[in-house]
Amino acid sequence: MSSTQPEELLEGLIQGDRRALARCITMAESTRPDHRYIAEQIIEGALPHTGRALRLGITGTPGVGKSTFINVFGKLITGDGHRLAVLAIDPSSAAVSGAILGDKTRMGELAANPKVFIRPSPSGGISGGVASRTRDAILLCEAAGYDIVFVETVGVGQSEIAVSQMTDLLLLLLAPVGGDDLQGIKRGVLELADVIAVNKADGELINLAEQTANEYRHALHLVRPKRAESPTEIVTCSALTGNGMAELWAKLLSLHQHVAQSGELTTLRGRQAVAQLDAEIQALLFAQANANDAFNRHRAELQDALRNGSTSVSAAARSLAALLIADRE
Ligand SMILES: Nc1nc2c(ncn2[C@@H]2O[C@H](COP(=O)(O)OP(=O)(O)O)[C@@H](O)[C@H]2O)c(=O)[nH]1
Numbered sequence: 637m638s639s640t641q642p643e644e645l646l647e648g649l650i651q652g653d654r655r656a657l658a659r660c661i662t663m664a665e666s667t668r669p670d671h672r673y674i675a676e677q678i679i680e681g682a683l684p685h686t687g688r689a690l691r692l693g694i695t696g697t698p699g700v701g702k703s704t705f706i707n708v709f710g711k712l713i714t715g716d717g718h719r720l721a722v723l724a725i726d727p728s729s730a731a732v733s734g735a736i737l738g739d740k741t742r743m744g745e746l747a748a749n750p751k752v753f754i755r756p757s758p759s760g761g762i763s764g765g766v767a768s769r770t771r772d773a774i775l776l777c778e779a780a781g782y783d784i785v786f787v788e789t790v791g792v793g794q795s796e797i798a799v800s801q802m803t804d805l806l807l808l809l810l811a812p813v814g815g816d817d818l819q820g821i822k823r824g825v826l827e828l829a830d831v832i833a834v835n836k837a838d839g840e841l842i843n844l845a846e847q848t849a850n851e852y853r854h855a856l857h858l859v860r861p862k863r864a865e866s867p868t869e870i871v872t873c874s875a876l877t878g879n880g881m882a883e884l885w886a887k888l889l890s891l892h893q894h895v896a897q898s899g900e901l902t903t904l905r906g907r908q909a910v911a912q913l914d915a916e917i918q919a920l921l922f923a924q925a926n927a928n929d930a931f932n933r934h935r936a937e938l939q940d941a942l943r944n945g946s947t948s949v950s951a952a953a954r955s956l957a958a959l960l961i962a963d964r965e
């Protein structure tokens with residue numbers, strides 16, 4: 637499959653051809669306008685085949701065990717007959733510590749599974765933001781028949797927010813750590829999580845894992861609950877021994893069923909799409925501005941003015957925006 641014909645790619649995609657899927661994602665991630673246009677056409681055509689997956693965000697600080705966890709979880713899920721796609725989002729573009737990338741060993745087993753599609757996070761330099769491209773990738777995976785989509789992210793700053801804005805449920809992985817510093821996990825992240833799992837509950841760490849889970853149960857009383865009717869659950873598990881993994885998966889499935897049946901999922905996905913539109917508009921307009929010579933010249937002047945303190949950021953921004961609008965008239 638070397639075609640860049642949208643019709644052929646779409647056909648391959650819907651038949652579940654992995655190479656077609658990979659190419660479609662590459663098109664969607666491309667900075668070339670002709671590729672993006674092809675991707676748009678494919679996604680439009682694929683839309684009727686999307687929306688059926690369980691979209692799960694998985695976040696946690698580096699070393700917490702995400703890759704190991706996904707490898708084990710993936711085996712469990714495909715064993716149940718599901719097809720799993722694993723995507724990564726890494727807005728920091730820290731390619732070295734990037735999600736999935738460099739995890740060949742821990743996820744190697746999963747990668748060899750024909751029911752699994754793994755895609756590392758796109759490398760830097762993508763206009764329009766990594767997040768919206770990952771969103772496109774989710775839709776493409778769904779169209780290719782993957783009924784479970786994981787979006788993995790390294791828990792650094794904004795990435796949890798980004799991932800929670802494109803998935804149905806967010807799973808926060810924690811490591812057993814004593815004391816009350818709560819591993820520097822920000823309140824906001826606790827509020828975003830649907831389920832929290834303290835991983836590495838094995839061997840000598842079992843008690844500490846339970847203790848950590850309890851500490852977080854207390855901490856959760858201090859944050860706004862994600863769902864008034866069902867408080868955020870905290871469980872312990874071990875990706876190493878497999879303990880608690882099946883229970884956790886069952887919990888996530890039943891929570892997903894619950895939000896689907898209550899109508900919450902439809903509302904959530906609608907809200908996510910609308911928010912994405914605004915982000916896309918901003919990205920598109922900014923990309924157009926960057927390609928405009930007059931804009932770039934004026935911006936360079938204003939950058940100098942800002943450096944020597946002769947203008948303010950807001951005045952400079954207004955002047956640049958005015959230039960773009962005038963340019964259109
Ligand atoms: N004891 C124990 N170690 C684990 C577990 N899961 C992962 N690890 C180890 O933690 C380290 C980091 O795991 P990795 O999956 O790469 O974490 P990631 O950076 O979050 O993707 C590795 O040495 C794993 O073997 C677990 O459940 N129990």
Ligand SMILES: [Mg+2]
Nearest residue numbers: 702703736739
């Ligand atoms: Mg990893």
